[in-house]
Amino acid sequence: MAKLVFGMNQSLDGYVDHMAFGPSPTLFRHFIEEAERQAGSVYGRQMYEVMRYWDDEHPEWDAERRAFAAAWRNQPKWVVSRSLKSVGPNARLVGEDLAAAIRELKAERDGEIEVAGPNLAQSLTQLGLIDEYRIYLHPVVLGHGKPYFAGPRPPLRLLAHDRIGEDVIKLTYVPA
Numbered sequence: 001m002a003k004l005v006f007g008m009n010q011s012l013d014g015y016v017d018h019m020a021f022g023p024s025p026t027l028f029r030h031f032i033e034e035a036e037r038q039a040g041s042v043y044g045r046q047m048y049e050v051m052r053y054w055d056d057e058h059p060e061w062d063a064e065r066r067a068f069a070a071a072w073r074n075q076p077k078w079v080v081s082r083s084l085k086s087v088g089p090n091a092r093l094v095g096e097d098l099a100a101a102i103r104e105l106k107a108e109r110d111g112e113i114e115v116a117g118p119n120l121a122q123s124l125t126q127l128g129l130i131d132e133y134r135i136y137l138h139p140v141v142l143g144h145g146k147p148y149f150a151g152p153r154p155p156l157r158l159l160a161h162d163r164i165g166e167d168v169i170k171l172t173y174v175p176a
Contacts (some may be wrong), residue, residue, distance in 0.1 A: 002039055002109035003104070006121040007134030008148060009168075014116060015145035018050070021138050026165035028064055035071035039111035042094070042102065042124075045081035047117035055088050078105060081119055099127045122150035134174040136164070 004107045008016045009023065023031060025105065054072040061069070077091035080098060087093055094101045102124065105113065115121050115130060124130050124147060135148060155176035 002106045002111055002113045003131040004042070004106060004115055004124065004129055004149075005132045005134060006115040006124070006130050007132075007136065008116075008118070009136045009138055010148045011138060011140045011142045011145075012027060013141050013143065013145050014138040014149070015142045016148050017142060019143045020142055020145070021140045022134075024168065024170050025064065027136065027168050028068070030164055030170075031146060032064065032068045032071055033067060034114075035075065036112070038075055038077065039109045039113050040076040041072075041114040041116055042078045042080065042120065044117040044120035044172055045079065045084055047120070048077070048081070048084075048087070048091070049080045051116065052088055059092070080123075081162045087118050099129070102127070102129050125149075126151070128175070131174065132159070132160075135171040135173070136169060137169045139167050 009018070009021065009148055011021065011144050022028075051072065054069045057069075062078070073090060075090070077087070078094050078101070079087045080094045084093060092170055106129070115124055121130060156173035157176045158171065160170075160172040162172075164170050
């Protein structure tokens with residue numbers, strides 16, 4: 001049975017914003033390694049549209065970006081959207097019954113399935129389907145934006161904490 005994991009970069013004050021701050025080379029390497037071993041990813045429409053950037057080749061990319069793109073392209077993707085009629089390569093749309101679709105996905109797969117995006121994560125949290133939360137805490141204060149937890153914060157228990165690079169702490173939580 002697969003484990004559903006929601007992980008994102010977060011500011012000290014609880015916000016996620018890929019335009020305001022990003023991963024160091026060390027953290028980016030960590031994300032490449034995670035993408036290479038994941039059993040797949042579940043995306044909300046907005047995050048999927050952001051990530052479609054990795055579908056196209058960019059001549060200015062270094063080896064690390066090419067490695068991440070290859071890992072992202074290779075893994076299966078499931079996209080939760082009411083407005084999209086089609087999705088890109090190696091992706092499929094999730095039907096209307098989100099809970100049933102995700103339960104089936106977890107039952108038929110092994111390994112980790114990434115959940116991408118706070119809004120989708122909130123829906124899956126309310127359904128009790130997320131098995132692990134990973135907060136990559138950066139020494140940045142934004143003061144506003146989209147919070148990591150898009151709704152009420154679930155009761156959590158700290159499982160692990162790891163330093164990645166010089167200034168990021170990876171906090172791993174499970175539902176309490």
